[in-house]
Amino acid sequence: MTASSGPTPAPIDADIRAEMQAERRARMRATLVPVITVIGLILLWQAVVVLLHVPAYIAPAPTQVMATMVSDWANLAANLWPTLIESVAGFVLGNLIAVLLATAFVYSRSVEQAFYPIAVFINTIPILAIAPILVLLFGPGMSGKVVIAALISFFPTLVNMVRGLKSLSPQMLELARICSASPAEVFWKFRLPASMPYLFSALRIAATTSVIGALVGEWVGSDQGLGALIIEATFNYRSGLLYATVILSSGLSVAMFAMVALAEKLFLRWRP
Template sequence: MTVFASIGQFAGVARPVVMGLLGLFVLLALWQFLIWVLETPVYLVPAPSDVALAVRNDFALLASSSVPTITEAFLGFLLGNCIAILVAASFVYAKLIEEMFYPVAIIIKTIPIVAIAPVLKIMLGNGIEPKVVVAALICFFPTLVNAVRGFRAVDPQLVELMHVLSASKTEVFMRVRLQSALPYIFSALKISVTMCVLGAIVGEWIGANHGIGYLLIQSMYEFDTPRLFASILTASFIAITGFAIVSVLEKIVIRWDAASVT
């Protein structure tokens, strides 16, 4: 009975993956069929087979271009989320700070990132710094909003119990508020880990000599559409890998039922 239960549980977990792959296969087959029927030139829209061939032929170029993009996205991810969590904690403990600077955060969020990137390039130069800052900015707001909500979603009775036990503010924060906020924070991290890749690529569009963003621009100017699509596929793979890593970390860190805490 235990063996059959394990098989059933595995089938339940594997079904979404199998169905997702099946849907992707159907979409690619339809794409390939339409290219063949409509006889679309490869420089306009390549077939999946052309993209796969470009990935194979330019694999070394795509891999080397991924390194700076991953570095910029990772550093921006760390910078943006760490600052967002610290600012969220200050908002929870200091209402005045929240009233003063929360509107500022909203205003910064409303500015298009493609408008901020050229300014950062002028200020910080053409190195890695503006790309990291762009990636950090694009990660900052989702984590800030979710962290504030998570820090305030704590059970008031737990806070009161900690006060009765003469716990300090630091102990209340680490043992109660942070534990309550972790599900919210990880939800934000899943969003920001994909968005930081976009931020790094946008930064590379403004000015770079390497990276996936640079490769995208170069492929577009050269009308190398298969390599352009291969670059897009590489960027998507980087973002999906980041999402998977954060999901695994979430399962490792959060070992309790998040619904029971919130």
């Protein structure tokens, strides 16, 4: 009788290939489904405008909006840059202050009791109500819009970062104490890594709200930026330019959200 040569690795390889193909199909489906949905909505929009004879000054067809984006691209691009700078600067400033303040809250109960209610109170004020005050304080330049964008980005990051820094389990803190870790080592090696998922969840929100803050600041008082262009197009009944500006503003928000998502994948490779 011939001795058994043992199991062959072919079935295992087949299972791995099947898993890889299934994962590839899932990624492709996750990409195609939203793309097909967006295309379908655009076609529906075009059909409704054409079939119902909707006036162009109320709702232009997608083809008209695209034509406006091409013909007025120089104007759109010139107003995109101020909004982009204000959004990014406000995003960085607001989140930096939120992270620093959250760290102070975790390590000082007195600081948290003193300033956390103030942060909550400021967050309850509608941004449309506080924006004129900030524009008056900081002037009609970019600084006021940056502060508004920072303010609207600040609170979600503060709340999530405090929760993340406090999410460290008592067992991990006890392990750090047994290892004679200093407070700085506990922060950098234990608390900060544990807070990263919470932080990036907040940054995803802040990436889009910072654009909203910049637009609101431009609505209140500015002669440049996408927000100012929206106001101008509205009062001049240039609906094609209005829709094109709104789409460009949305694209800016999506781009910032995507950048945060990419940074999360790069920095949190250890997460499943």
